[in-house]
Amino acid sequence: MPFKIIRSDITNIPCDAIVNAANSSLLGGGGVDGAIHRAAGKGLLLECMKLHGCKTGQAKITGGYDLPCKYVIHTVGPVWHGGNHGEKELLQSCYRNSLALAKEHQCESVAFPLISSGVYGYPKQQAFDVAVGVIKEFLKDNDMDITLVIFDRRSFEFAKDYSDNIREYIDQNYVDEHIDRTPRFFAKATCARTAVCEERAVSDDIDDFIKNQIDESFTEMLLRKIDEKGMTDVQCYKKANIDRKLFSKIRSDRLYKPKKETAIAFAISLELSLDETKDMLMKAGYALSHSSKFDIIIEYFMMKEIYDIYTINETLFAFDQKLLGA
Numbered sequence: 001m002p003f004k005i006i007r008s009d010i011t012n013i014p015c016d017a018i019v020n021a022a023n024s025s026l027l028g029g030g031g032v033d034g035a036i037h038r039a040a041g042k043g044l045l046l047e048c049m050k051l052h053g054c055k056t057g058q059a060k061i062t063g064g065y066d067l068p069c070k071y072v073i074h075t076v077g078p079v080w081h082g083g084n085h086g087e088k089e090l091l092q093s094c095y096r097n098s099l100a101l102a103k104e105h106q107c108e109s110v111a112f113p114l115i116s117s118g119v120y121g122y123p124k125q126q127a128f129d130v131a132v133g134v135i136k137e138f139l140k141d142n143d144m145d146i147t148l149v150i151f152d153r154r155s156f157e158f159a160k161d162y163s164d165n166i167r168e169y170i171d172q173n174y175v176d177e178h179i180d181r182t183p184r185f186f187a188k189a190t191c192a193r194t195a196v197c198e199e200r201a202v203s204d205d206i207d208d209f210i211k212n213q214i215d216e217s218f219t220e221m222l223l224r225k226i227d228e229k230g231m232t233d234v235q236c237y238k239k240a241n242i243d244r245k246l247f248s249k250i251r252s253d254r255l256y257k258p259k260k261e262t263a264i265a266f267a268i269s270l271e272l273s274l275d276e277t278k279d280m281l282m283k284a285g286y287a288l289s290h291s292s293k294f295d296i297i298i299e300y301f302m303m304k305e306i307y308d309i310y311t312i313n314e315t316l317f318a319f320d321q322k323l324l325g326a
């Protein structure tokens with residue numbers, strides 16, 4: 001997934017580079033900086049001492065030492081002074097310069113904390129919006145896996161106007177069904193499979209039969225819709241928060257069965273209506289149901305015609321649901 005939001009401690013994330021919200025001395029401090037130095041060990045401090053500090057908005061790179069990453073990118077976020085002292089531009093520079101360094105060092109995966117949103121006092125929702133804005137822009141022209149790490153989700157102030165509306169929509173629509181049909185289906189499938197496996201020739205025949213009987217597969221519908229919308233493949237998978245490799249896999253396999261989050265991500269990217277989305281999901285063997293919060297949230301955004309995957313993922317994260325993409 002090119003962009004994801006997770007709740008974690010950044011020092012535990014295996015990736016090419018993690019970003020440190022450092023202070024201008026680069027000699028360690030509290031918060032995430034302290035956690036990174038403690039986990040990396042003394043070598044990190046020794047290397048930092050040779051860097052002679054860093055200006056606000058700039059970034060410098062070191063090794064990862066005992067951390068599960070190759071590099072640490074140290075950037076100095078702005079202190080919040082009310083928002084009229086260039087804080088936003090400086091915070092944007094932190095993300096841009098860190099991403100530029102990561103790219104220069106051929107990093108394929110980078111994890112960021114919410115820079116400036118701790119001791120430096122930048123309001124969390126605004127800090128989050130700046131982070132997502134720069135990352136989104138960067139991913140338009142670059143391939144990289146970028147993770148935004150939220151340490152303390154309780155303080156993740158989810159203050160978007162629609163959050164209350166979504167809560168209300170979920171309350172109105174959530175049906176807590178616990179009908180478990182799995183054993184019945186499973187038993188049937190197991191018997192059928194055992195019988196078929198006895199005779200290889202029969203199995204091949206059935207494969208051919210299925211291939212001929214499926215009218216339009218998920219892959220075929222996806223490619224048709226991309227054409228109909230006048231999009232390129234790249235535009236479609238980027239907007240869906242899907243990486244290039246997965247898209248190629250889907251493209252080359254007529255009967256590919258995507259995960260539900262992947263199928264919905266494409267429906268969002270293609271800006272399909274709710275009915276079209278249901279058709280597309282059916283091709284992959286899924287449905288939208290009111291017994292799932294995830295499904296209701298998706299339905300809500302589709303009805304509102306909000307097709308920005310970043311906004312939807314932010315909401316899914318706030319409601320502790322899986323994110324869209326691969």
Ligand code: ADP
Nearest residue numbers: 009010021031032035113116117118119120151
């Ligand atoms: P700043 O001085 O830039 O505000 P802080 O370290 O005080 O830096 O906080 C930045 C963000 O990092 C805060 O949102 C804080 O909750 C978060 N944070 C603190 N420790 C960790 C950690 N181990 N992993 C990820 N994020 C962390």
